[in-house]
Amino acid sequence: MTRVLSGIQPTGEIHLGNYLGALRQWTVDQHEHDSFYCAVDLHAVTVPQAPEELRSKTLETMATLVAVGLDPEICTLFVQSHVPFHTELSWLLECTVSFGELRRMTQFKDKSTKQGDAGQEQVSAGLFTYPALMAADILIYDADRVPVGDDQRQHLELTRDIAERFNSRYGETLIIPSAAIPKVAARVMDLQEPKNKMSKSSESANGTIGIFEDPTSIAKKFKRAVTDSSNDVSFDFETKPGVSNLLSILGAATNSEPDKLADKYTQYGPLKADAADAVIEVLTPVQQRRSELLADPAELDRIIARGAEKASEVAAVTVERAKTAMGFLPLK
Ligand code: ATP
Ligand code: LTN
Numbered sequence: 001m002t003r004v005l006s007g008i009q010p011t012g013e014i015h016l017g018n019y020l021g022a023l024r025q026w027t028v029d030q031h032e033h034d035s036f037y038c039a040v041d042l043h044a045v046t047v048p049q050a051p052e053e054l055r056s057k058t059l060e061t062m063a064t065l066v067a068v069g070l071d072p073e074i075c076t077l078f079v080q081s082h083v084p085f086h087t088e089l090s091w092l093l094e095c096t097v098s099f100g101e102l103r104r105m106t107q108f109k110d111k112s113t114k115q116g117d118a119g120q121e122q123v124s125a126g127l128f129t130y131p132a133l134m135a136a137d138i139l140i141y142d143a144d145r146v147p148v149g150d151d152q153r154q155h156l157e158l159t160r161d162i163a164e165r166f167n168s169r170y171g172e173t174l175i176i177p178s179a180a181i182p183k184v185a186a187r188v189m190d191l192q193e194p195k196n197k198m199s200k201s202s203e204s205a206n207g208t209i210g211i212f213e214d215p216t217s218i219a220k221k222f223k224r225a226v227t228d229s230s231n232d233v234s235f236d237f238e239t240k241p242g243v244s245n246l247l248s249i250l251g252a253a254t255n256s257e258p259d260k261l262a263d264k265y266t267q268y269g270p271l272k273a274d275a276a277d278a279v280i281e282v283l284t285p286v287q288q289r290r291s292e293l294l295a296d297p298a299e300l301d302r303i304i305a306r307g308a309e310k311a312s313e314v315a316a317v318t319v320e321r322a323k324t325a326m327g328f329l330p331l332k
Contacts, residue, residue: 005177006148007134010060016209026070047127151187235258
């Protein structure tokens with residue numbers, strides 16, 4: 001059976017981009033493949049996090065994963081730091097990937113440049129080696145398929161390169177994974193700055209739709225969404241990024257093709273209203289489920305503990321295999 005692994009950072013508010021680009025694919029995959037999904041708290045601390053906030057966000061993220069429809073009886077849901085084998089494999093992979101490869105990662109370039117010239121020297125070494133830990137997350141479960149949004153394409157390519165290099169140095173040990181990127185809404189853009197991706201760490205509150213936002217606020221944000229100068233409705237991200245983003249969101253929420261939807265509209269107003277309605281319809285049941293879940297914290301604790309146990313059983317075996325291949329002395 002195909003193995004699936006993916007992760008989400010327990011930081012900020014989970015937004016519509018996370019949902020349409022990643023989480024929705026996870027809920028489908030769980031029924032077709034042996035699936036592992038985690039809150040990647042070790043990735044979150046590559047930038048400073050307040051301890052209390054990290055704890056509460058990690059719990060909330062796990063509640064959200066269940067609320068979007070991931071069933072802990074069908075897939076394995078866990079918190080990354082509960083499975084310490086990830087960091088062990090990560091070190092082996094840090095010694096397999098090169099400095100030059102890590103330096104070329106656009107996510108590192110973007111996040112370190114955001115700190116400004118003086119700040120760049122101060123970014124954590126963890127932010128730089130982040131892709132080796134991500135490769136470990138994937139390779140440790142022998143994952144064949146990794147459902148992610150388009151922004152993770154480059155990290156997936158690097159994961160494949162790392163695995164291939166490891167195998168050619170030490171013999172066939174790791175499975176080479178593929179990225180599974182959705183056809184529609186793989187990169188949901190900010191509603192206010194449609195040239196930037198909707199992001200948890202964005203400062204544009206009006207451009208980001210939280211998946212637990214109330215319907216009135218969602219409708220207001222769509223109404224105010226930045227569109228483009230000419231008035232026609234067509235699907236072309238180059239020349240009409242704002243309108244194309246709305247068409248993609250509507251397409252993803254209603255399972256239709258954005259370019260065909262464009263033919264139905266002659267004005268921006270009705271397109272904005274329909275996109276808002278479709279998003280509210282998709283998110284309402286998710287919002288209801290999360291409220292029920294947060295009312296029963298013991299159940300969530302049980303899910304998290306069971307997930308750590310199931311994930312550790314698989315991860316322990318892969319780390320041993322990798323260590324043996326590299327020549328580490330077995331403990332007898
Ligand atoms: P940040 O921007 O602060 O790094 P993020 O919003 O990218 O955070 P992550 O936890 O890093 O959130 O991503 C979780 C998943 O959501 C990943 O698979 C990622 O590719 C996907 N994703 C994130 N943003 C978008 C987006 N705007 N459109 C589609 N998919 C997205
Ligand atoms: N780097 C990803 C989060 C992430 C991930 C993973 C995704 C960490 N480990 C393993 C898929 C598989 C991000 O920033 N969205």
